Amino acid sequence: MxxxxxxxxxxxxxxxxxxxxxxxxxxxxxxxxxxxxxxxxxxxxxxxxxxxxxxxxxxxxxxxxxxxxxxxxxxxxxxxxxxxxxxxxxxxxxxxxxxxxxxxxxxxxxxxxxxxxxxxxxxxxxxxxxxxxxxxxxxATEEVADDLQKSGFAIGGRRVHATILFCDIRDFTALSENMAPEAIIELLNTFYTLMFEAVSSHGGIVSLMVGDGLMAIFGAPQPIKSPEQSAVEAAKEMLDMVAVLNEERAAEGEPKLRLGFGIATGEVVAGYAGTDARATYTCIGKTVNRAARLEAHTKTSDCRILFDTETHDELIERDGVHRIADALFKGFSNSISVFAIK
CATH class of the missing domain: 3.40.50.2300 (Response regulator)
Known part of the structure; x- marks a missing residue:
C-alpha cells in the first residue's frame, strides 16, 4: 500500500x-x-x-x-x-x-x-x-445523499406532503429531427444544467430525467418552507434562464426552446424504488399524475406554467396568476381547477 x-x-x-x-x-x-x-x-x-x-x-x-x-x-x-x-x-x-x-x-x-x-x-x-x-x-442530489447517510438505504416509501413539478421541452422531436446526435446531447446537457440549478436553488430535487423532460420534488426527502411557492419560483427561473439561452441560439440561427410546466401539490409516497442492486429516490401518487397531466395540458392551453388548486391556495405571491378553464384528465373521474402563469 x-x-x-x-x-x-x-x-x-x-x-x-x-x-x-x-x-x-x-x-x-x-x-x-x-x-x-x-x-x-x-x-x-x-x-x-x-x-x-x-x-x-x-x-x-x-x-x-x-x-x-x-x-x-x-x-x-x-x-x-x-x-x-x-x-x-x-x-x-x-x-x-x-x-x-x-x-x-x-x-x-x-x-x-x-x-x-x-x-x-x-x-x-x-x-x-x-x-x-x-x-x-x-x-444523487445533496438532499438524497444526506438522507442516505442519516437514515440508510431501504426499499420503500413514506407518505409526505410535497409539490411535484414536471417540465418538458415542447416539440423536441421536431426540433431535434435535423440535429446531429452530438448536438442533441450537448443541447440536453445545457438544458439539464440550467434546470438543475433552478430546482436546487429553490430547495427542490430532480428525481427523474426522461429524454427532454424532468420531474422535480419540493418537500422531500427533507421538508421545506412553502414547497408550492418554491416550485412556481423554480419554474419562473427556468423560463428566465432559457430566455437567455434562446438569445444565444437566435444569434446562431437556431430555433428557440419552448418549455411547459405542470405543478401539483398534495400527498405522495416518496422513497427508494427499485431493487437492492439498483434504486432511485422518487415519488408516486395522484399528485404526481396530476402534475404530469398539467404539464401535457400546456401544449393545448397556450400557457407555460399550469398548477392545481392545492398549489394556488398556498402561494404567497400570485402576480400574473389567473384561472383558466377546468380540465378533465385521463385517469381522473372529476375535472380539476387549473391556474396558469402565461
Missing amino acids: SDIQGNLLIADDNKVNRLLMSRSVELLGHKASVAENGKIALEMLAKEPFDVLLLDIEMPEMDGFQVLEAIKTDPALRDLPVIVTSSVEGLDNIVRCIELGAEDYIPKPVNKVLLKARLNSSLEKKRLHDEQKRLLNRF
Missing part, C-alpha cells in the same frame, strides 16, 4: 508528546496540527477538515472518551478515522475506545513503524470513503 499524505490533528495535553508526535508524522510526510485537550480538538475539527485524529485519552476539560462520544454522534465527523495513542492500560479501555468508533489503539511510547502502518491504513480508508461520498453526490 502506497503512502498517502494527510492532514492530521494531534490531541494531547502533554507538550512534549505533542512535539514528538508532530515531528514523527511530519517526517512521514504528513501535515500536523495540535490541540492541548479534547475541547480544543473538537473546535478545530468544526473549523477545518482533517484526515485523521491522533487522540490521547487522559486530558483535562474533555478526555478522549468524551471526544469519541461527541464524534460518534456528529454526522459531519463520525467518519473521521481516530487512532487512540495512550498510556492508559487495560483491555477494557481499549475495547471502550473501539466501541466508541476508534479506528485503532496504539500504546505509548508509540512505535514509529506501527504508527506509519496505522496511518497509511486509516488514510486509505478515508480516501475510499471520500471517493464513495463524491460518487454518491455525483449521482
Whole structure:
C-alpha cells in the first residue's frame, strides 16, 4: 500500500508528546496540527477538515472518551478515522475506545513503524470513503445523499406532503429531427444544467430525467418552507434562464426552446424504488399524475406554467396568476381547477 499524505490533528495535553508526535508524522510526510485537550480538538475539527485524529485519552476539560462520544454522534465527523495513542492500560479501555468508533489503539511510547502502518491504513480508508461520498453526490442530489447517510438505504416509501413539478421541452422531436446526435446531447446537457440549478436553488430535487423532460420534488426527502411557492419560483427561473439561452441560439440561427410546466401539490409516497442492486429516490401518487397531466395540458392551453388548486391556495405571491378553464384528465373521474402563469 502506497503512502498517502494527510492532514492530521494531534490531541494531547502533554507538550512534549505533542512535539514528538508532530515531528514523527511530519517526517512521514504528513501535515500536523495540535490541540492541548479534547475541547480544543473538537473546535478545530468544526473549523477545518482533517484526515485523521491522533487522540490521547487522559486530558483535562474533555478526555478522549468524551471526544469519541461527541464524534460518534456528529454526522459531519463520525467518519473521521481516530487512532487512540495512550498510556492508559487495560483491555477494557481499549475495547471502550473501539466501541466508541476508534479506528485503532496504539500504546505509548508509540512505535514509529506501527504508527506509519496505522496511518497509511486509516488514510486509505478515508480516501475510499471520500471517493464513495463524491460518487454518491455525483449521482444523487445533496438532499438524497444526506438522507442516505442519516437514515440508510431501504426499499420503500413514506407518505409526505410535497409539490411535484414536471417540465418538458415542447416539440423536441421536431426540433431535434435535423440535429446531429452530438448536438442533441450537448443541447440536453445545457438544458439539464440550467434546470438543475433552478430546482436546487429553490430547495427542490430532480428525481427523474426522461429524454427532454424532468420531474422535480419540493418537500422531500427533507421538508421545506412553502414547497408550492418554491416550485412556481423554480419554474419562473427556468423560463428566465432559457430566455437567455434562446438569445444565444437566435444569434446562431437556431430555433428557440419552448418549455411547459405542470405543478401539483398534495400527498405522495416518496422513497427508494427499485431493487437492492439498483434504486432511485422518487415519488408516486395522484399528485404526481396530476402534475404530469398539467404539464401535457400546456401544449393545448397556450400557457407555460399550469398548477392545481392545492398549489394556488398556498402561494404567497400570485402576480400574473389567473384561472383558466377546468380540465378533465385521463385517469381522473372529476375535472380539476387549473391556474396558469402565461
